[in-house]
Amino acid sequence: MNKLKKFLNTRLGFMSLLIFFLWIKSVIAYYIDFSLGIADVIQHIILIINPIATSIILLGIALYIYRPKASYIVMGVIYFLESALLYGNILYYRQFTDFLSVNTITGAGKVSKGLGASAANMASPHDIIYWVDFIIIAILFITHFIKIDKRLFRKLNAFAVTMLGLMFFSLNLMLAECNRPQLLGRTFDRAYIVKYLGFNSYLGYDSIKTAQNSQVRSTAVGTDMDNVLQYTSDHYASPDPTYFGKAKGKNIIIIHLESFQQFLMGMKVNGQEVTPFLNSLYNDKNTMSYDNFYHEVGQGKTSDAETMLESGLYGLPEGSFFTSLGTSNTFQAAPAILGQKDGYTSAVFHGNIGSFWSRNDVYKNMGYNYFFDESYFNQKTDNASMEYGMKDKLMLSESAKYLEQLQQPFYAKFITVTNHYPFSLPEEDMSNDGFTKPDTNDNVVNGYFETAHYLDSSMQEFFQYLKDSGLYDNSMIVLYGDHYGLSNSQNPDLAPLLGYNADDWNNFNNSQLQRVPFMIHMKGLKGGVNHTYGGEIDVLPTILHLAGINTKQYIQVGTDLLSKSHSQIVAFRNKNFVTPNYTVLKNSNGGHDVYNNRTGELVDLSTDPALSAKVDKWQDAVNQKLQISDTVNNKNLLRFYTPTGFMPVDPKQYSYQNQINQLINTRNKLGLKSTSIYSKNDNQTTTSYYRTDAPELGGDRSSIDSWGYVKANSK
Numbered sequence: 001m002n003k004l005k006k007f008l009n010t011r012l013g014f015m016s017l018l019i020f021f022l023w024i025k026s027v028i029a030y031y032i033d034f035s036l037g038i039a040d041v042i043q044h045i046i047l048i049i050n051p052i053a054t055s056i057i058l059l060g061i062a063l064y065i066y067r068p069k070a071s072y073i074v075m076g077v078i079y080f081l082e083s084a085l086l087y088g089n090i091l092y093y094r095q096f097t098d099f100l101s102v103n104t105i106t107g108a109g110k111v112s113k114g115l116g117a118s119a120a121n122m123a124s125p126h127d128i129i130y131w132v133d134f135i136i137i138a139i140l141f142i143t144h145f146i147k148i149d150k151r152l153f154r155k156l157n158a159f160a161v162t163m164l165g166l167m168f169f170s171l172n173l174m175l176a177e178c179n180r181p182q183l184l185g186r187t188f189d190r191a192y193i194v195k196y197l198g199f200n201s202y203l204g205y206d207s208i209k210t211a212q213n214s215q216v217r218s219t220a221v222g223t224d225m226d227n228v229l230q231y232t233s234d235h236y237a238s239p240d241p242t243y244f245g246k247a248k249g250k251n252i253i254i255i256h257l258e259s260f261q262q263f264l265m266g267m268k269v270n271g272q273e274v275t276p277f278l279n280s281l282y283n284d285k286n287t288m289s290y291d292n293f294y295h296e297v298g299q300g301k302t303s304d305a306e307t308m309l310e311s312g313l314y315g316l317p318e319g320s321f322f323t324s325l326g327t328s329n330t331f332q333a334a335p336a337i338l339g340q341k342d343g344y345t346s347a348v349f350h351g352n353i354g355s356f357w358s359r360n361d362v363y364k365n366m367g368y369n370y371f372f373d374e375s376y377f378n379q380k381t382d383n384a385s386m387e388y389g390m391k392d393k394l395m396l397s398e399s400a401k402y403l404e405q406l407q408q409p410f411y412a413k414f415i416t417v418t419n420h421y422p423f424s425l426p427e428e429d430m431s432n433d434g435f436t437k438p439d440t441n442d443n444v445v446n447g448y449f450e451t452a453h454y455l456d457s458s459m460q461e462f463f464q465y466l467k468d469s470g471l472y473d474n475s476m477i478v479l480y481g482d483h484y485g486l487s488n489s490q491n492p493d494l495a496p497l498l499g500y501n502a503d504d505w506n507n508f509n510n511s512q513l514q515r516v517p518f519m520i521h522m523k524g525l526k527g528g529v530n531h532t533y534g535g536e537i538d539v540l541p542t543i544l545h546l547a548g549i550n551t552k553q554y555i556q557v558g559t560d561l562l563s564k565s566h567s568q569i570v571a572f573r574n575k576n577f578v579t580p581n582y583t584v585l586k587n588s589n590g591g592h593d594v595y596n597n598r599t600g601e602l603v604d605l606s607t608d609p610a611l612s613a614k615v616d617k618w619q620d621a622v623n624q625k626l627q628i629s630d631t632v633n634n635k636n637l638l639r640f641y642t643p644t645g646f647m648p649v650d651p652k653q654y655s656y657q658n659q660i661n662q663l664i665n666t667r668n669k670l671g672l673k674s675t676s677i678y679s680k681n682d683n684q685t686t687t688s689y690y691r692t693d694a695p696e697l698g699g700d701r702s703s704i705d706s707w708g709y710v711k712a713n714s715k
Helices: 001-008 011-032 041-064 067-098 102-106 115-120 125-130 130-143 155-179 190-218 222-234 275-283 302-311 319-325 333-340 356-366 392-405 443-469 491-498 509-512 535-546 610-636 659-673 707-711
Strands: 251-257 287-296 345-350 370-372 410-415 475-480 518-522 528-536 582-586 594-595
Touching: 001 011, 001 067, 011 041, 011 067, 011 130, 011 155, 011 190, 041 067, 041 155, 041 190, 067 125, 067 130, 067 190, 067 528, 102 190, 102 707, 115 509, 125 130, 130 155, 155 190, 190 610, 251 302, 251 319, 251 443, 275 443, 275 518, 302 319, 302 333, 302 356, 302 410, 302 535, 319 356, 319 610, 333 345, 333 356, 333 410, 333 535, 345 392, 345 659, 356 370, 370 392, 370 659, 392 443, 443 475, 443 491, 475 535, 491 509, 509 582, 518 535, 528 535, 582 610, 594 610
Parallel strands: 251 410, 251 475, 287 528, 345 370, 345 410
Antiparallel strands: 287 518, 475 518, 582 594
16 A cells, blocks of 8 residues: 555656546446447457557646646646546437537537536436546545655656557557558548547547548639539439429428427327327328438437538538538528529528527528527516427417518428427426326436427417418428437337337337438328438428429439439438338448348348349448538538529628518518518418417417517517
């Protein structure tokens, strides 16, 4: 004990203690909180040693500092940052099954409001092991078991420690390359880098890749568009004449069903439908519904869904396109296309702050005329909002006072939030129709059904308003789930509710749950449940063709779901993909696991060389599709290409300040030519038609301001 105490009272000894704590915390996290696909003994050895090298290198920086106290402080700061990075990845992985990238970290400030409560819900009781070391270190100093070593530490010795760290890293890298050749040269997912080299090396690697992307962007030239134009021309799917222009001149209303998955459609819990209204809409004769429609988001989640919806391009491989590039990129987005082609007014309604996902800047680049964020809604009670924004029933009902003022035709997007992780609905908002949530071992799973039921009720109220106000007859309403709600770690607890054995749950089952509902509803539209395979990347060309706008000249990598030439290969952001017959997922050996969609069984490609060749061909097509999209986004190539008749958007022409006055001035300027539903209703508000049972309003719609919103917050 005396020898240990003597060693710990040296600067090198204290550093060794910190390295030990970082090592033990990392290894615990690897085996308890992450799923890294450890396949053999070598991988176990690599996993156990990979935190050591970079910890030595980073903490060793403090040894070069001349003053002892300053050296200890710097060592402590580095140690805290390392611990925070580890724990941040743990929380992030629990929700996204992924690791923090540079883009995610640098964009965190733009999406930070409201995330604190979410992080708290992702915490687990055993997380104390990731922070108890700070208590131990504090006790060691308070009891003077450890004291600051005031002796000078030779620079040569500090250099020797750095060299030791580099040698250890070289050994780690050599073992990794032996077990997984071309680890850093080939495109593996983040889990590979973390598994073989650890978090610090992954973040360093990601930083280099991010810097390289910035360099690529700065050196882009107009001729880089040649391959993109050739691709979009070769893959263009011409519209079906039966549907082309079917919704021409109609209002287009987009509803993002937050975290809403396809398995909810038609599902019953305790004998009661979870989403009775959406079920009826899904099967309505005026609704085209898709039961093989997938979300294709990456780390940007809802913002990625918006990126695909508005631009026809994917989100980024890491981070959110909105926060990384969306504030500066050139767009050919739906609001501008519809506005320039057919005189559409465009607006977004969202009960969160405008800076979340940098929406207040990105929407200007897209050409949105209006953006009504939380500041435009009356927060009548302290519990009107949840962590991601205003409750759906309140946001939707209050949106009516702005919606009725929009000049028709309009393109309006509503982003719901109540059905958002952690799916915790306040007791006063729980349904009074007798709906009872399930009782699984996971409260998040149980709550998911409750918040989905609330969202369903919100939709029923909104649709009734559209009908009563007169907007319904002149509108095409598009609804879709923006991304998954329950993550892979929660799916085993969900499994029994879906009729599966949790012990038999596998990656194929996880992939099947990436389906989300997609519905196009319009009075007079010949509906039915369509089994065509597609994804969010296909929404924009489908909508534009229905609106009578041909997409041939625009840069979009998806295809019209209604076209006979539509591609049914659904590409996920991680390069996995689904076809009508097979689901193809990357495995831990760098190859493919191919599942038969009908049986769910794993296919042995070694016995079917023809299928193996097809899989390789499909994979090439998926890689090319994602690469084309990434090239356009990363290089901002749309600045070099303007379609005929399209004017590039000037974001300076848009302001989301004093939008109430903008609405009023536009209506007054148009006079008798005003096409808003307010004007069509003899300049009388329609807000009294909105009926909601929101408890904050006491179930009385009259308690919501109608035209009185001129007195509300107008920024």
